[in-house]
Amino acid sequence: MNDLIGQISICIERGKVNKAAPYPPDMREQDGADELTKQAIDDGIDPNEILHGCMMGMQKIGEKFSRNEAFVPELLMSAKAMTAVMAHLKPFFQSGNVKRKGKFVIGTVAGDLHDIGKKLVAMVVEGNGWDVIDLGVDVSADKFIAAIDEHPGCIVGMSALLTTTMVNMEKSIQGIRAKHPGTKVIVGGAPLSTEYANKIHADGYAADPQGAVNLLNGF
Amino acid sequence: MNSWERFRKRLKGETVDRPPNFDIMMTFACHYINEPLCRYYQDYRVLCEANLAVLEAFDLDIVQAISDPYREAADFGAKIEFPENGLPICKEPLIRQESDLKRLVPVNPASGKRMNDRLEAVSLFRQHVGGQVPVMGWVEGAMAEAADLRGVSTVLMDIFERPEWLKELLEICVETGINFARAQIDAGADIIGLGDSVVSQVSPQQYEEFALPYQQRIFSAVKEMGAVPRLHICGNTSLILNQMAQSGAEIIDLDWMVDFGSAARLYGDYPVICGNFDPVKVLLQGTPALVKMETLKCLQTGGPRCINMAGCEVPFETPYDNLLAQTKAIKEFGSGLS
Structure with missing residues (x-):
């Protein structure tokens, strides 16, 4: 691996x-992901390689998270x-020099402002080569539908942290299917389960970001 | 034996007719009396009516003034929206940049509209059931309050990016928390619950630095006034159980992801654990038979002082039969039938 790519990977991790x-304190005054990526591009390194370096870094922090050696902060x-x-x-994404696997529209469901899980899923999915359109928090069915209008063929991801808001997913899925019957919708969040996803007619449930990537790559 | 006696005796490890049921009911209670949620959050009379109704319907052993995270934040000046039938929403964090901290001052609970509404709730509960049913007040932990004012992701990154500034913010939050706890005890609260769910996402070391000292200060004030401190952290807290025990809480709520039996063995007689079956899979989506099984499992593994409740809030569409099955199982356990 190119040394610069290795350094970018470390910055991500x-x-x-x-x-x-x-x-981190032990890297104070050193170049970070921002400067190193600019340098890599200036040096003519293939953006696909840079993206690959990012994923290596993400994979390492993800593994640390699984081993309780890293936490949400x-x-x-x-x-x-x-x-x-x-x-x-x-x-490079816009010019098509970096190929994307598809479009993924993501947001927390109506009434839910808890965005950490959604942010982490968006980041990992993007790093895995998907074009991510993040609609933010408290996303109504109408907003999801407008995004699908704008990005035909996209897959939709919804998250909810609360039992109180999770019930809004079903309404959103119904609204989406009424206008875009073929659109695939995946769901996630602490109170959800595969059983609940099936009940509300979602196309899949992911317990974590990698699970979301696996679902998307499988469609 | 009334709920108050049941609770006090259970806390001491003395014999009771049945373990207390401390289910947390907020949206469920409001729906139960057919009121819109916006009224529950803004009118203490609705909150009290709802809680007293479910107290009687499901034989609970507590009345709780808990409602939403934004009591303190609103009185600090955050703009809170109240959808007709949704949760309160704070779309714009009050503290967006470091300089915003200069205009943040600790709030006097009696002069804050939303905090005072909770004081009124505690007082009304006291009038209705004081001495018969434990009355619980509620405050945000300092980190939880900082997250309410900053946004959860931002405050978790503040831990790394501006730790000393974060501690200045926590100082204002803890002072307000202590004032609010004291005012609720003055109004008649027997228990003060402290919600600090954001810290289920941090490491044990981060907990020790950014959560524990502030929880200890609030709980110390609560105990000085003779009330019972209760710590509630939603989520998987398995890695911070030791730190939570150092908070000074006499009751520690455990969400369903935590192994109840292991926690009981770790804590022994103190603090008392409260929980903890899955509110969604068991209460909302399960059958009465499943609820009975899971309730009994908690009571059998939680030790002689444990309190029963779902791991977190009772979902608002929970079938009544499932809640009745929980109550029945608790009574059967108490009478030795199970």
């Missing part, structure tokens, strides 16, 4: 956003570093 970022810092990389890669 450690959550080093840019040179000015104070975190660390994941969020990695997500922030990943965002810095993606800002540089965006023109």
Whole structure:
């Protein structure tokens, strides 16, 4: 692996956003994901390789998370570093130089403002080569439908943290299916399960970001 | 034996006719009396009516002034929206940048509209069932309050990006939490619940630095005034059980992801654990038979002082028969039938 790609991968794993970022303390004053990605692009490195480096970093932080060696704050810092990389890669996505697997529209369901899980899923799915359209939090059925109108053929992801809001998923899925019968919808969030996903006629349930990637790649 | 006696005796490990049922009912209680949620959050009379109705219908052993996370945040100045039949929403964090902290000052609960509404709720509960049923007040933990003011993701990244600034924010939050707890005890609360769910997402070390000292200060104030401190952290807290026990809480709620038996063995006699079957799979989607089985499992593994409840809030569409099955199972357990 190119040394620069290796360094970008480490920045993603450690959550080093840019040179000015104070975190992590042992990387203070060093270039971060932002500067290194710019340099890689300037050096003519294939953006697909940069994206691959990101995924290596994400995989490592994900493994640490599974072993309870990293927690959500660390994941969020990695997500922030990943965002810095993606800002540089965006023109290549738009020009088609980096091939995307498809479009994924994601948001928390109506009434639900809890976005950590949604953010982490969006980040991992994007890093896996999908074009992610993040609608944010408290997304109504109408907003999901408008996004599908704008991005035909997309797959929709919905999350909910609360039992109180999870019930809104069924209404949103019904609304989506009424206008776009063929649209696939996957769901996730703490109170959900495969059984509940089946009950509300979702096309899949993912317990974690990698599960969402597996579902998407399987469609 | 009334609920108050049942609770006090159970806390001490003395014989009771049945373990207490501390199910957390908020949206369920409101739906039960056919009121829109916006009224439940903004009018203490509706909150009290709803809780007293489910107290009687399902033989609960507590009345609770818990409603939503935004009591303190609203009185700090955050703009909270109340959809007719949805949860309160704060779309714009009050503290968006570091300089915003300068205009944040601790709130006097009696002069804050939403905090005072909770004081009125506690007082009304006291008038209705004081001395017969434990009355519970509620405060946000300092980290939870910081998350209410900043946004959850932002505050979790503040841990790394601006830890000293975060501690300044926590200082204001804890002072408000202590004031609010004291005011609710003055109004008649027997128990003060402290919600700090955001810290289920941090490491044990981060918990020790950013959550524990502030929980300890609030609970110390609660105990000084003779009330019972109760810690509630939704989510999987298996890795921070030791730290939670150091908070000073006499009751620790455990969500369904935590192994109840292991926690009981870890804690022994103190603190008392409360929980913890899955509110969705068991209460909302399960059958009365499943509810009975899971209730008894909790009571059998939780030790002689444990309190029964679903791991977190009772979902609002829970079938009544399932809640009645829980109550029946608790009574059977108490009478030795199960």
